[in-house]
Amino acid sequence: MKPMAMFTVGILTRRPPDGQGRPFGPPTGYFEECCEAAAALDLRAVVFDAADVDAAQGTVSPATVVNGRWVECGREPWPAVIYDRAPVLDPAGSPAADRARDFFDRAGLPFVNPVSFVRLAVDKLEMHRHLVGGGLVLPHTEILDAHTLRAFLARYDHVYVKPRVGSLGRGVMEIVRSAEGRQVIRTLDATYETRGAGPAMDRIMALTAGARGEPKGCLVQQGISAEPADKRRFPRFDLRLLMQKNGQARWDLTGLAARVGQTSGPTTNLSNGARSEEAETVLDGLYGRPVRKEILRRAEEASYAACRLLDAELGPIGEVGLDIVPDTAGLPWIIEINARPGRNVFRRIARSEDVSALVRQRYGAIRRQSVARPFEYAKTLAGIRAPA
Numbered sequence: 211m212k213p214m215a216m217f218t219v220g221i222l223t224r225r226p227p228d229g230q231g232r233p234f235g236p237p238t239g240y241f242e243e244c245c246e247a248a249a250a251l252d253l254r255a256v257v258f259d260a261a262d263v264d265a266a267q268g269t270v271s272p273a274t275v276v277n278g279r280w281v282e283c284g285r286e287p288w289p290a291v292i293y294d295r296a297p298v299l300d301p302a303g304s305p306a307a308d309r310a311r312d313f314f315d316r317a318g319l320p321f322v323n324p325v326s327f328v329r330l331a332v333d334k335l336e337m338h339r340h341l342v343g344g345g346l347v348l349p350h351t352e353i354l355d356a357h358t359l360r361a362f363l364a365r366y367d368h369v370y371v372k373p374r375v376g377s378l379g380r381g382v383m384e385i386v387r388s389a390e391g392r393q394v395i396r397t398l399d400a401t402y403e404t405r406g407a408g409p410a411m412d413r414i415m416a417l418t419a420g421a422r423g424e425p426k427g428c429l430v431q432q433g434i435s436a437e438p439a440d441k442r443r444f445p446r447f448d449l450r451l452l453m454q455k456n457g458q459a460r461w462d463l464t465g466l467a468a469r470v471g472q473t474s475g476p477t478t479n480l481s482n483g484a485r486s487e488e489a490e491t492v493l494d495g496l497y498g499r500p501v502r503k504e505i506l507r508r509a510e511e512a513s514y515a516a517c518r519l520l521d522a523e524l525g526p527i528g529e530v531g532l533d534i535v536p537d538t539a540g541l542p543w544i545i546e547i548n549a550r551p552g553r554n555v556f557r558r559i560a561r562s563e564d565v566s567a568l569v570r571q572r573y574g575a576i577r578r579q580s581v582a583r584p585f586e587y588a589k590t591l592a593g594i595r596a597p598a
Contacts, residue, residue, distance in 0.1 A: 216252055216253060216254050217253065217254070217289075217290040217291075217592055218253070218254045218255070218256055218286075218289040218290055218291075219248055219253055219254070219255050219256075219289055219290065219291045219292075219293055219584075219585055219588045220255075220256055220257075220258060220270065220272065220288070220289030220291070220292050220293065221241060221244060221255060221256065221257040221258070221293045221295055222258065222259075222260070222292055222293070222294050222295060222296045222307065222310060222311070222314075223237065223241070223257060223258070223259065223295045223296050224259055224260075224296060224297060224300075224303045224307070225259040225261070225262075226303075233257075233273055233280050234257060237295065238280075240553070240581070241255075241257045241275075241295075242275050242280075243578075243581045244257075244293075244581060244584075244585070245257075245274055245275035246275065247578070247581045247582040247585055248585045250582070251582065251585050251586060251589065253585050253588065253589070254274065255274065255293075255585065256270075256272035256273065256274045256283060256286075256289065257272055257273055257274065258270050258271065258272035258273070259306075260296065260303075260306035260307045260309060260310035261306060263288075263310045263313060264285070265309075265313045267285075268287060268288055268317070269285045269286060269287060269288065270285070270286060270287075270288055270289070271283065271284060271285050271286075272286070288314065288317065288319060289319070290319070290320075290588075290592045291319065291320050291321070291322065291588040291591050291592055292314050292319050292320070292321045292322070293321075293322045293584055293585075293588065294311065294321055294322070294323055294325070294328055294550070295550060296310070296311075298328060298329070298332050298550075299332060299375065299376070299377060311325045311328075312325075320526075320591040320592070321528075322528035322529065322584045322587060322588060322591070323527055323528050323529060323549050323550070324524060324525050324526070324527065326524045326525065327520065327524045327527050327549050328549045328550065330524065330549070331547055331548060331549035331550075332375055332549075333374060333375055334351075334372070334373075334374055334375070334376075334429060334546065335351065335353065335374050335429055337546075337547050338351045340519075340520070340523060341516060341519065341520075341544065341547070344515065344516070344519040345515070346512055346515060346516055346519075346544055347512065347541060347542065347543045347544065348543065348544055349431050349432040349433070349434055349543055349545065350362075350366075350431065350432040351429055351430070351431045351432070352429065352430055352431075353374070353427075353428075353429060353430075354371060354418060354428040354429055354430045356411065356415065358430050359371075359411055359414060359415070359430050360407065360411060362430045362431075362432070363385065363387070363393070363407045363410060363411065364407065366387075366432050366433060367386065367387040367433075367438075367439065367440070368384075368385070368386055368387070368432070368433030368434075368435060368439040368440075369384075369385040369430060369431065369432065369433050370382065370383065370384055370385070370430070370431045370432075370433050370476070371383040371385065371414060371418060371428055371429070371430050371431075372428060372429055372431065373427065373428055373429075374427040374428060374429050375427060380398070381418075381428070382397070382398070382476050382477050383395060383396065383397050383414065383417065383418075383476060384396045384433065384439075384476035385410060385414065385433075386433070386439040386440050387440070388440045389440065391405065391406065392404065392405055393405075393406070393407065393409075393410035394440075395410060395413055395414060395417075396474060396475060396476045397417065397475070397476065398475045398476070398477065398482060401474060434535045434536075434537050434543045434545065435535065435537065435538070436496050436497075436535070436536055436537065436538065437496070437538060438538065444492075444495065444496055445470050445471045445472065446470075446471040446476075446478060447468050447469060447470040447471065447478055447487075447492055447535075448468070448469055448478045448533050448534060448535045448545065449466055449467070449468055449469075449489055449509060449533070449534045449535070449536075449542070450466060450467055450468075450469055450531060450532070450533060450534075450551075450555050451463060451465075451466040451509060451510070451513045451531070451532045451534060452464045452465050452466065452529070452530075452531055452551055452553070452556075452580055453513050453514070453517050453529065453530045453531075453532065454528065454529040454530075454580065454583035454584070454587070455526075455527075455528050455529070455583070455586075455587040455590075456583060456586055456587065457586035457587070457589060457590065458590070459526070459587060459590040461514055461517050461518070462583075463510050463513060463514075464576060464579055464580045464583055465556055465573070465576035465577075465579070465580060466489050466506070466509070466510075467486050467487065467488065467489055467555045467556060467559060467573070468486070468487045468488065468489045468491075468492040468493075469484045469485070469486060469487075469555060470484055470485045470486075470487050470492060471483075471484050472484060472485055480552075480554055480555065480558070485558070486554070486555045486556070486558035486559045486562070487559070488559065488565065488569065489506065490502060490506075493505055493506070493536070497536075497540055501540045504540060505536045505540045505542055508541070508542050509534045509536070509542040512532075512534065512542055512544055513530075513532050513534075516530070516532060516544060516547065517530050520547075526591075528583075528584055528587045528588075528591075529551060529583065529584060529587075530547060530548070530549070530551070531547070531548035531549075531550075531551025531552070532544060532546070532547060532548070533545045533546040533547075533548070553577055553580045553581065556573050556574075556576045556577040556580060557573075557574075557577050559573040560573040560574035560576075560577055
């Protein structure tokens, strides 16, 4: 039987200037892993910027890894499948990336994650609206204005304010009401304390105002916490679950871990100093083992349900990152959905000296699988299915 020809998966990203010799900036190491993972599956992965795309000729001029070194490929036909890792919110890079997405989309090229999902996930309110009717446990979320903020502060002891469109925890605020009636407002840069809802509202609205004093596009959201927010014994944390389709185009939970805050700031983003830890260890410390097992079961169940719902509404999706927080009773709430999930949460545990060699080995395997899965799924998109 004649062997099937190797096909190409194209990774759309940016070529930002980098003084450290990395052709694609900080993600260069990840893209090297992608090229290696694709080759192990008898695929070819190439990486390119929107400026490398020639829509008129139907060609692209990418780079790839050969024998451990980056090489420029020259002009070649468009890839068979697109893996979109290009910016969505960067004013300098997103418009060009959007044009490239549209070129490929109109040409009928399959995406690991479709353009509709990538764009939807940027808007936290629209994503919430897509999920809210699906029977999932989600925090109450509304557009921020003086009326909704007043109502949320009256109804909830714990509230978040966050940009409607944003990432990496930038612009997030946490507001916690104490038993004495104080409102503690935490941002990444400072902590404020007020007495009563009125002064708290004034401070929050001032912090969310744009350069002209007009409110920026923000949301107000019910706060979810494993402990009463004003009486925490443990650092704040969330669970990151990575759901990916495998070589049979079926959803799998590739891995999960806890992101544990190390400061008094309002977020658990790794970029803001949080640690990666085993979810089991964190949950055992708060809830005990029996409850921990139920939390993880229900979090996994909710993740599958969310992925099936998004698949049904947006068409085939290849990977989803979910941020989940259990409440004081152990009920998992879906806080956020990510269309371009990172893998550092697994790599950090795999490289940690605070865990056993066995744990490092396990998370190293999870990390490798998380890199390979999009290329396994790409085979199904190109009509080349892996053996059952």
